[in-house]
Amino acid sequence: MTNEAKMLDPLEIAEAWHRQGRAVALATVIETWGSAPRPVGSHLVIDGEGNFEGSVSGGCVEGAVIGEAADVIASGVPRVLEFGVADETAWRVGLSCGGRIRVFLERVDG
Amino acid sequence: MQLPSLQKLNEARAARRAAVVVNDLSSGRAQAFIEREDFPAEWDAAISETLRSGRPNLATLDERPVFINVYLPPPRLVVIGAVHITQALARLAPVAGFDMTIIDPRTAFATVERFEGVELLADWPEDVLPTRPLDRYTALAAVTHDPKIDDYPIRAALDAGCFYVGALGSRKTHASRVERLRAAGLSEEAIGRIRAPIGLDIGAASPAEIAIAVLAEIIGALRHRDRREEGLAA
Numbered sequence: 001m002t003n004e005a006k007m008l009d010p011l012e013i014a015e016a017w018h019r020q021g022r023a024v025a026l027a028t029v030i031e032t033w034g035s036a037p038r039p040v041g042s043h044l045v046i047d048g049e050g051n052f053e054g055s056v057s058g059g060c061v062e063g064a065v066i067g068e069a070a071d072v073i074a075s076g077v078p079r080v081l082e083f084g085v086a087d088e089t090a091w092r093v094g095l096s097c098g099g100r101i102r103v104f105l106e107r108v109d110g
Numbered sequence: 111m112q113l114p115s116l117q118k119l120n121e122a123r124a125a126r127r128a129a130v131v132v133n134d135l136s137s138g139r140a141q142a143f144i145e146r147e148d149f150p151a152e153w154d155a156a157i158s159e160t161l162r163s164g165r166p167n168l169a170t171l172d173e174r175p176v177f178i179n180v181y182l183p184p185p186r187l188v189v190i191g192a193v194h195i196t197q198a199l200a201r202l203a204p205v206a207g208f209d210m211t212i213i214d215p216r217t218a219f220a221t222v223e224r225f226e227g228v229e230l231l232a233d234w235p236e237d238v239l240p241t242r243p244l245d246r247y248t249a250l251a252a253v254t255h256d257p258k259i260d261d262y263p264i265r266a267a268l269d270a271g272c273f274y275v276g277a278l279g280s281r282k283t284h285a286s287r288v289e290r291l292r293a294a295g296l297s298e299e300a301i302g303r304i305r306a307p308i309g310l311d312i313g314a315a316s317p318a319e320i321a322i323a324v325l326a327e328i329i330g331a332l333r334h335r336d337r338r339e340e341g342l343a344a
Contacts, residue, residue, distance in 0.1 A: 011116065011119060011120055011123070012120060014111075014116060015113070015116050015117060015120055018113055018116070026111055028133070028177065028179065030135075030166075030168060030177045031168060040165075040166045040167075041166040041179045041180065041181075076138075077138075078135065078136075078137070078138035080135060104133060104135060104177055106111055106133070106138040106140075107138065108111050108112075108113065108116060109111075109112050109113065109138075110112070110113050
Protein backbone atom coordinates (compact mmCIF):
# COMPACT_ATOMS: atom_id res chain seq x y z
CA MET A 1 0.00 0.00 0.00
CA THR A 2 1.37 3.43 -0.86
CA ASN A 3 1.86 5.92 1.96
CA GLU A 4 -0.79 8.12 0.38
CA ALA A 5 -3.27 5.23 0.38
CA LYS A 6 -2.29 4.11 3.91
CA MET A 7 -3.00 7.53 5.41
CA LEU A 8 -6.58 7.26 4.14
CA ASP A 9 -7.12 3.57 4.88
CA PRO A 10 -10.00 3.15 7.36
CA LEU A 11 -8.71 -0.14 8.80
CA GLU A 12 -5.20 1.21 9.41
CA ILE A 13 -6.79 4.27 10.99
CA ALA A 14 -9.09 2.12 13.16
CA GLU A 15 -6.09 0.25 14.55
CA ALA A 16 -4.06 3.43 15.09
CA TRP A 17 -6.94 5.22 16.84
CA HIS A 18 -7.56 2.22 19.08
CA ARG A 19 -3.87 2.14 20.04
CA GLN A 20 -4.13 5.83 20.94
CA GLY A 21 -6.86 4.91 23.43
CA ARG A 22 -9.69 6.40 21.40
CA ALA A 23 -13.13 4.73 21.30
CA VAL A 24 -13.64 3.43 17.75
CA ALA A 25 -16.62 2.21 15.72
CA LEU A 26 -16.39 0.58 12.30
CA ALA A 27 -19.14 0.75 9.66
CA THR A 28 -19.17 -1.65 6.70
CA VAL A 29 -21.45 -1.74 3.64
CA ILE A 30 -22.89 -5.29 3.69
CA GLU A 31 -25.55 -5.10 0.98
CA THR A 32 -26.57 -2.78 -1.85
CA TRP A 33 -29.54 -2.62 -4.23
CA GLY A 34 -29.71 -0.53 -7.37
CA SER A 35 -27.06 2.09 -7.88
CA ALA A 36 -24.98 2.52 -4.76
CA PRO A 37 -22.04 4.88 -4.59
CA ARG A 38 -19.71 2.58 -2.61
CA PRO A 39 -19.35 -1.16 -3.14
CA VAL A 40 -20.10 -3.88 -0.60
CA GLY A 41 -17.21 -4.20 1.84
CA SER A 42 -16.43 -0.46 2.01
CA HIS A 43 -15.57 0.95 5.44
CA LEU A 44 -16.13 4.12 7.46
CA VAL A 45 -14.32 4.49 10.79
CA ILE A 46 -15.64 6.80 13.52
CA ASP A 47 -14.18 7.77 16.91
CA GLY A 48 -15.92 8.77 20.12
CA GLU A 49 -15.69 12.45 19.22
CA GLY A 50 -17.37 11.96 15.84
CA ASN A 51 -14.14 12.21 13.82
CA PHE A 52 -14.31 9.91 10.79
CA GLU A 53 -12.38 8.62 7.77
CA GLY A 54 -13.51 6.55 4.79
CA SER A 55 -17.03 6.31 3.37
CA VAL A 56 -20.05 4.05 3.01
CA SER A 57 -21.79 6.27 0.45
CA GLY A 58 -20.99 9.34 -1.55
CA GLY A 59 -21.47 11.51 1.52
CA CYS A 60 -25.27 10.96 1.62
CA VAL A 61 -25.69 8.94 4.82
CA GLU A 62 -22.37 9.34 6.65
CA GLY A 63 -23.90 11.89 9.04
CA ALA A 64 -26.57 9.41 10.16
CA VAL A 65 -24.04 6.59 10.57
CA ILE A 66 -21.80 8.83 12.67
CA GLY A 67 -24.80 9.68 14.85
CA GLU A 68 -25.57 6.00 15.43
CA ALA A 69 -21.90 5.26 16.12
CA ALA A 70 -22.05 7.12 19.44
CA ASP A 71 -24.74 4.67 20.65
CA VAL A 72 -22.81 1.64 19.45
CA ILE A 73 -19.63 2.89 21.13
CA ALA A 74 -21.54 3.39 24.38
CA SER A 75 -23.39 0.05 24.35
CA GLY A 76 -20.97 -2.22 22.47
CA VAL A 77 -23.98 -3.78 20.75
CA PRO A 78 -23.59 -3.93 16.95
CA ARG A 79 -26.48 -2.96 14.69
CA VAL A 80 -27.47 -3.09 11.04
CA LEU A 81 -28.66 0.19 9.49
CA GLU A 82 -30.61 0.50 6.26
CA PHE A 83 -30.79 3.55 4.03
CA GLY A 84 -32.65 4.19 0.82
CA VAL A 85 -35.12 6.35 -0.98
CA ALA A 86 -37.97 4.23 0.39
CA ASP A 87 -37.15 5.26 3.98
CA GLU A 88 -39.52 7.68 5.60
CA THR A 89 -36.38 9.58 6.59
CA ALA A 90 -35.37 9.80 2.95
CA TRP A 91 -35.69 13.54 2.88
CA ARG A 92 -33.02 13.59 5.56
CA VAL A 93 -30.53 10.83 4.82
CA GLY A 94 -31.66 9.20 1.57
CA LEU A 95 -29.40 8.26 -1.30
CA SER A 96 -29.98 10.74 -4.08
CA CYS A 97 -28.94 8.10 -6.63
CA GLY A 98 -32.04 6.05 -5.80
CA GLY A 99 -30.16 3.03 -4.42
CA ARG A 100 -30.48 1.30 -1.07
CA ILE A 101 -27.72 0.12 1.23
CA ARG A 102 -27.37 -1.85 4.47
CA VAL A 103 -24.53 -0.93 6.80
CA PHE A 104 -23.14 -3.03 9.68
CA LEU A 105 -21.97 -0.84 12.55
CA GLU A 106 -19.84 -2.29 15.35
CA ARG A 107 -17.46 -1.22 18.10
CA VAL A 108 -13.76 -2.08 17.85
CA ASP A 109 -12.90 -3.84 21.12
CA GLY A 110 -9.55 -4.62 22.70
CA MET B 111 -14.40 -6.32 15.45
CA GLN B 112 -11.82 -7.25 18.05
CA LEU B 113 -8.32 -5.78 17.97
CA PRO B 114 -6.45 -9.10 17.40
CA SER B 115 -8.53 -9.74 14.27
CA LEU B 116 -8.00 -6.18 13.06
CA GLN B 117 -4.24 -6.46 13.59
CA LYS B 118 -4.07 -9.82 11.83
CA LEU B 119 -6.02 -8.38 8.90
CA ASN B 120 -3.84 -5.28 8.61
CA GLU B 121 -0.65 -7.38 8.78
CA ALA B 122 -1.91 -9.63 5.99
CA ARG B 123 -2.82 -6.63 3.83
CA ALA B 124 0.62 -5.08 4.41
CA ALA B 125 2.23 -8.39 3.35
CA ARG B 126 0.11 -8.52 0.17
CA ARG B 127 -1.79 -11.65 1.24
CA ALA B 128 -5.49 -12.02 0.50
CA ALA B 129 -7.64 -12.15 3.66
CA VAL B 130 -11.22 -12.86 4.67
CA VAL B 131 -13.08 -11.62 7.74
CA VAL B 132 -16.19 -13.44 8.95
CA ASN B 133 -18.37 -10.98 10.89
CA ASP B 134 -21.13 -12.37 13.10
CA LEU B 135 -23.85 -9.76 12.60
CA SER B 136 -25.61 -10.45 15.90
CA SER B 137 -22.63 -10.64 18.28
CA GLY B 138 -20.08 -8.46 16.45
CA ARG B 139 -17.50 -11.23 16.78
CA ALA B 140 -15.06 -11.09 13.86
CA GLN B 141 -12.53 -13.70 12.78
CA ALA B 142 -9.79 -13.03 10.23
CA PHE B 143 -8.42 -15.75 7.94
CA ILE B 144 -5.43 -15.45 5.60
CA GLU B 145 -5.10 -17.25 2.25
CA ARG B 146 -3.40 -20.67 2.42
CA GLU B 147 -4.18 -20.99 6.15
CA ASP B 148 -6.19 -23.94 7.44
CA PHE B 149 -9.80 -22.81 7.81
CA PRO B 150 -12.34 -24.38 10.20
CA ALA B 151 -13.75 -27.39 8.30
CA GLU B 152 -17.39 -26.28 8.44
CA TRP B 153 -16.47 -22.77 7.15
CA ASP B 154 -13.89 -23.87 4.59
CA ALA B 155 -16.19 -23.84 1.56
CA ALA B 156 -17.59 -20.36 2.26
CA ILE B 157 -14.18 -18.84 3.00
CA SER B 158 -12.44 -20.46 0.04
CA GLU B 159 -15.18 -19.43 -2.37
CA THR B 160 -15.06 -15.82 -1.13
CA LEU B 161 -11.27 -15.73 -1.57
CA ARG B 162 -11.62 -17.16 -5.07
CA SER B 163 -14.35 -14.79 -6.23
CA GLY B 164 -13.04 -11.71 -4.42
CA ARG B 165 -16.66 -10.77 -3.67
CA PRO B 166 -17.90 -10.04 -0.14
CA ASN B 167 -21.19 -11.78 0.69
CA LEU B 168 -23.87 -12.42 3.29
CA ALA B 169 -24.20 -16.01 4.45
CA THR B 170 -25.39 -18.24 7.26
CA LEU B 171 -22.71 -20.15 9.16
CA ASP B 172 -23.50 -22.28 12.21
CA GLU B 173 -27.10 -21.05 11.80
CA ARG B 174 -26.00 -17.46 12.44
CA PRO B 175 -26.17 -14.57 9.95
CA VAL B 176 -22.68 -13.47 8.93
CA PHE B 177 -21.06 -11.01 6.56
CA ILE B 178 -17.95 -12.39 4.87
CA ASN B 179 -15.67 -9.58 3.71
CA VAL B 180 -12.65 -10.13 1.49
CA TYR B 181 -9.50 -8.05 1.11
CA LEU B 182 -7.38 -8.63 -1.97
CA PRO B 183 -3.89 -7.10 -2.15
CA PRO B 184 -3.78 -3.58 -3.62
CA PRO B 185 -2.57 -3.51 -7.21
CA ARG B 186 1.18 -3.25 -7.63
CA LEU B 187 3.13 -1.94 -10.59
CA VAL B 188 6.59 -3.29 -11.38
CA VAL B 189 8.46 -1.31 -14.01
CA ILE B 190 11.56 -2.75 -15.67
CA GLY B 191 13.69 0.22 -16.67
CA ALA B 192 14.41 3.45 -14.82
CA VAL B 193 13.87 5.62 -17.89
CA HIS B 194 12.24 9.02 -18.47
CA ILE B 195 8.74 7.52 -18.83
CA THR B 196 9.27 5.74 -15.52
CA GLN B 197 10.00 9.04 -13.76
CA ALA B 198 6.55 10.27 -14.77
CA LEU B 199 4.96 6.93 -13.80
CA ALA B 200 6.60 7.15 -10.39
CA ARG B 201 4.64 10.33 -9.72
CA LEU B 202 1.33 9.19 -11.25
CA ALA B 203 0.97 5.58 -10.09
CA PRO B 204 1.00 6.24 -6.30
CA VAL B 205 -1.82 8.77 -6.72
CA ALA B 206 -3.91 6.05 -8.40
CA GLY B 207 -3.23 3.73 -5.43
CA PHE B 208 -0.56 1.49 -6.95
CA ASP B 209 2.42 0.25 -4.96
CA MET B 210 5.34 0.73 -7.31
CA THR B 211 8.71 -0.98 -7.73
CA ILE B 212 11.32 -0.06 -10.33
CA ILE B 213 14.03 -2.51 -11.37
CA ASP B 214 17.00 -1.56 -13.58
CA PRO B 215 20.52 -2.99 -13.35
CA ARG B 216 21.98 0.08 -15.06
CA THR B 217 23.13 2.19 -12.14
CA ALA B 218 23.40 5.30 -14.32
CA PHE B 219 19.61 5.22 -14.72
CA ALA B 220 18.60 3.79 -11.33
CA THR B 221 19.55 6.69 -9.06
CA VAL B 222 17.68 7.78 -5.96
CA GLU B 223 17.70 11.40 -7.13
CA ARG B 224 15.63 10.50 -10.17
CA PHE B 225 13.12 8.37 -8.22
CA GLU B 226 12.56 9.83 -4.81
CA GLY B 227 9.80 8.17 -2.81
CA VAL B 228 9.35 4.93 -4.77
CA GLU B 229 11.08 1.60 -4.39
CA LEU B 230 14.08 1.39 -6.70
CA LEU B 231 16.22 -1.73 -7.10
CA ALA B 232 19.47 -1.37 -9.11
CA ASP B 233 19.79 -5.08 -9.87
CA TRP B 234 19.01 -7.55 -12.64
CA PRO B 235 15.38 -8.74 -12.73
CA GLU B 236 16.74 -12.32 -12.56
CA ASP B 237 18.19 -11.52 -9.14
CA VAL B 238 15.29 -9.45 -7.79
CA LEU B 239 12.16 -11.30 -8.90
CA PRO B 240 12.83 -14.66 -7.20
CA THR B 241 12.93 -12.87 -3.83
CA ARG B 242 9.92 -10.65 -4.60
CA PRO B 243 7.61 -12.84 -6.65
CA LEU B 244 5.14 -11.37 -9.12
CA ASP B 245 1.48 -12.29 -8.59
CA ARG B 246 -1.88 -11.85 -10.30
CA TYR B 247 -2.44 -8.56 -8.45
CA THR B 248 0.66 -7.13 -10.15
CA ALA B 249 1.11 -5.26 -13.44
CA LEU B 250 4.48 -5.43 -15.18
CA ALA B 251 5.69 -2.86 -17.69
CA ALA B 252 9.03 -3.47 -19.42
CA VAL B 253 10.36 -0.25 -20.89
CA THR B 254 14.11 -0.61 -21.49
CA HIS B 255 13.80 -2.00 -25.10
CA ASP B 256 16.82 -4.14 -24.19
CA PRO B 257 16.14 -7.89 -24.56
CA LYS B 258 18.89 -8.66 -22.05
CA ILE B 259 16.90 -6.78 -19.39
CA ASP B 260 13.25 -7.05 -20.56
CA ASP B 261 12.81 -10.63 -21.77
CA TYR B 262 13.23 -12.45 -18.46
CA PRO B 263 10.69 -10.36 -16.49
CA ILE B 264 8.17 -10.50 -19.35
CA ARG B 265 8.28 -14.29 -19.22
CA ALA B 266 8.12 -14.27 -15.41
CA ALA B 267 5.06 -11.99 -15.52
CA LEU B 268 3.24 -14.22 -18.01
CA ASP B 269 4.04 -17.28 -15.87
CA ALA B 270 2.81 -15.56 -12.68
CA GLY B 271 -0.51 -14.54 -14.27
CA CYS B 272 0.12 -10.79 -13.83
CA PHE B 273 -3.09 -8.95 -14.73
CA TYR B 274 -1.14 -6.74 -17.12
CA VAL B 275 2.06 -7.32 -19.07
CA GLY B 276 3.17 -4.44 -21.30
CA ALA B 277 6.34 -4.01 -23.31
CA LEU B 278 7.67 -0.81 -24.88
CA GLY B 279 9.04 -0.88 -28.38
CA SER B 280 8.18 -0.34 -32.01
CA ARG B 281 6.29 -2.96 -33.97
CA LYS B 282 9.65 -4.13 -35.36
CA THR B 283 11.14 -4.43 -31.87
CA HIS B 284 8.08 -6.34 -30.72
CA ALA B 285 8.15 -8.66 -33.74
CA SER B 286 11.69 -9.74 -32.91
CA ARG B 287 10.69 -10.08 -29.23
CA VAL B 288 7.84 -12.40 -30.26
CA GLU B 289 10.30 -14.48 -32.31
CA ARG B 290 12.63 -14.88 -29.32
CA LEU B 291 9.78 -15.79 -26.94
CA ARG B 292 8.35 -18.28 -29.44
CA ALA B 293 11.78 -19.87 -29.85
CA ALA B 294 12.00 -20.09 -26.06
CA GLY B 295 8.82 -22.18 -26.06
CA LEU B 296 6.14 -19.69 -25.01
CA SER B 297 2.62 -20.42 -26.27
CA GLU B 298 0.85 -18.11 -28.72
CA GLU B 299 -1.80 -17.53 -26.04
CA ALA B 300 0.85 -16.29 -23.59
CA ILE B 301 2.57 -14.13 -26.19
CA GLY B 302 -0.81 -12.67 -27.17
CA ARG B 303 -1.28 -11.35 -23.62
CA ILE B 304 1.65 -8.92 -24.01
CA ARG B 305 0.40 -5.38 -24.62
CA ALA B 306 2.52 -3.93 -27.38
CA PRO B 307 2.78 -1.24 -28.50
CA ILE B 308 2.41 -0.27 -24.85
CA GLY B 309 -0.27 2.15 -23.63
CA LEU B 310 -3.72 3.27 -24.78
CA ASP B 311 -3.72 4.95 -28.17
CA ILE B 312 -4.16 8.60 -27.18
CA GLY B 313 -1.44 9.83 -29.51
CA ALA B 314 0.93 10.23 -26.57
CA ALA B 315 4.18 11.95 -27.57
CA SER B 316 6.08 13.11 -24.47
CA PRO B 317 7.34 10.74 -21.76
CA ALA B 318 4.67 12.03 -19.35
CA GLU B 319 1.92 11.46 -21.92
CA ILE B 320 3.17 7.93 -22.57
CA ALA B 321 3.19 7.32 -18.81
CA ILE B 322 -0.47 8.39 -18.64
CA ALA B 323 -1.34 6.14 -21.61
CA VAL B 324 0.38 3.20 -19.89
CA LEU B 325 -1.27 3.84 -16.52
CA ALA B 326 -4.69 4.17 -18.15
CA GLU B 327 -4.15 0.85 -19.95
CA ILE B 328 -3.15 -0.79 -16.65
CA ILE B 329 -6.27 0.55 -14.89
CA GLY B 330 -8.38 -0.75 -17.79
CA ALA B 331 -6.81 -4.20 -17.46
CA LEU B 332 -7.41 -4.20 -13.70
CA ARG B 333 -11.05 -3.13 -13.84
CA HIS B 334 -11.99 -5.25 -16.84
CA ARG B 335 -10.45 -8.23 -15.07
CA ASP B 336 -12.73 -7.52 -12.09
CA ARG B 337 -15.70 -7.44 -14.44
CA ARG B 338 -14.64 -10.66 -16.18
CA GLU B 339 -14.24 -12.44 -12.85
CA GLU B 340 -17.61 -11.15 -11.62
CA GLY B 341 -19.12 -12.46 -14.83
CA LEU B 342 -17.58 -15.86 -14.20
CA ALA B 343 -18.74 -15.90 -10.58
CA ALA B 344 -22.31 -14.87 -11.40
